[in-house]
Amino acid sequence: MKNPIADLNKIFDSRIRLGVMSVLVVNNEIGFNDLKQMLELTDGNLASHLNTLEQAEFIKVHKGFIGRKTSTTYSITDLGKQAFKAHLDALEKMIKKL
Amino acid sequence: MKNPIADLNKIFDSRIRLGVMSVLVVNNEIGFNDLKQMLELTDGNLASHLNTLEQAEFIKVHKGFIGRKTSTTYSITDLGKQAFKAHLDALEKMIKKL
DNA sequence: TATTTAACTTTGAAAAACAAAGCACTTTTA
DNA sequence: TAAAAGTGCTTTGTTTTTCAAAGTTAAATA
Numbered sequence: 684m685k686n687p688i689a690d691l692n693k694i695f696d697s698r699i700r701l702g703v704m705s706v707l708v709v710n711n712e713i714g715f716n717d718l719k720q721m722l723e724l725t726d727g728n729l730a731s732h733l734n735t736l737e738q739a740e741f742i743k744v745h746k747g748f749i750g751r752k753t754s755t756t757y758s759i760t761d762l763g764k765q766a767f768k769a770h771l772d773a774l775e776k777m778i779k780k781l
Numbered sequence: 782m783k784n785p786i787a788d789l790n791k792i793f794d795s796r797i798r799l800g801v802m803s804v805l806v807v808n809n810e811i812g813f814n815d816l817k818q819m820l821e822l823t824d825g826n827l828a829s830h831l832n833t834l835e836q837a838e839f840i841k842v843h844k845g846f847i848g849r850k851t852s853t854t855y856s857i858t859d860l861g862k863q864a865f866k867a868h869l870d871a872l873e874k875m876i877k878k879l
Numbered sequence: 880t881a882t883t884t885a886a887c888t889t890t891g892a893a894a895a896a897c898a899a900a901g902c903a904c905t906t907t908t909a
Numbered sequence: 910t911a912a913a914a915g916t917g918c919t920t921t922g923t924t925t926t927t928c929a930a931a932g933t934t935a936a937a938t939a
Contacts, residue, residue, distance in 0.1 A: 696795070715886060
């Protein structure tokens with residue numbers, strides 16, 4: 684039998700990063716605070732996970748304004764979509780023996 | 782929108798423990814060394830993850846013999862089946878928006 | 880002007896993961 | 910029969926990851 688966990692992406696071992704990605708798959712853009720509230724995280728914790736995802740180029744940041752107020756939003760990249768899908772496929776293959 | 786990660790089980794954040802469970806779901810009994818080779822782990826690493834799963838009562842240990850050679854095998858408990866299923870359901874709900 | 884909000888960064892502590900070595904026991908091999 | 914090897918751990922210590930809390934900068938509001 685083949686190693687069932689070899690194809691899982693290390694970046695998605697984290698429930699938080701998994702959550703961010705799952706939100707971004709269905710929302711093409713979401714704000715920092717919305718994410719923070721949705722996932723019930725502290726600023727620093729969310730920011731650092733977002734940073735990890737950005738480093739991997741799985742998400743993109745958009746800094747802009749709502750009126751004259753700054754607003755930061757995040758969206759998934761094509762690479763991110765690919766990697767997330769690959770991870771989910773690996774997960775599914777792993778448990779599809781059910 | 783509700784927190785999508787709240788229902789994930791912390792114990793299954795680990796790819797290794799996830800792998801162990803996925804193997805145990807389809808094999809009603811598996812040996813230490815088989816798991817070790819399948820998941821490509823060192824003894825200590827596997828043993829400690831197995832210990833975590835045992836503490837949670839998600840798996841059971843069986844110490845016996847194959848011929849005259851000692852053999853330790855592991856199997857999933859009912860609680861383990863339940864918890865694993867619940868985790869997979871939570872995962873699925875999280876991503877079923879796809 | 881003082882306070883609040885947004886979106887961080889920095890700091891430091893706690894937890895988790897992990898490899899390597901040691902160990903007790905048995906079995907196989909030379 | 911002595912040495913080597915395998916099983917299934919435990920112990921030790923390092924590295925990595927996670928996280929909260931506090932600090933920060935700039936703009937907005939009271």
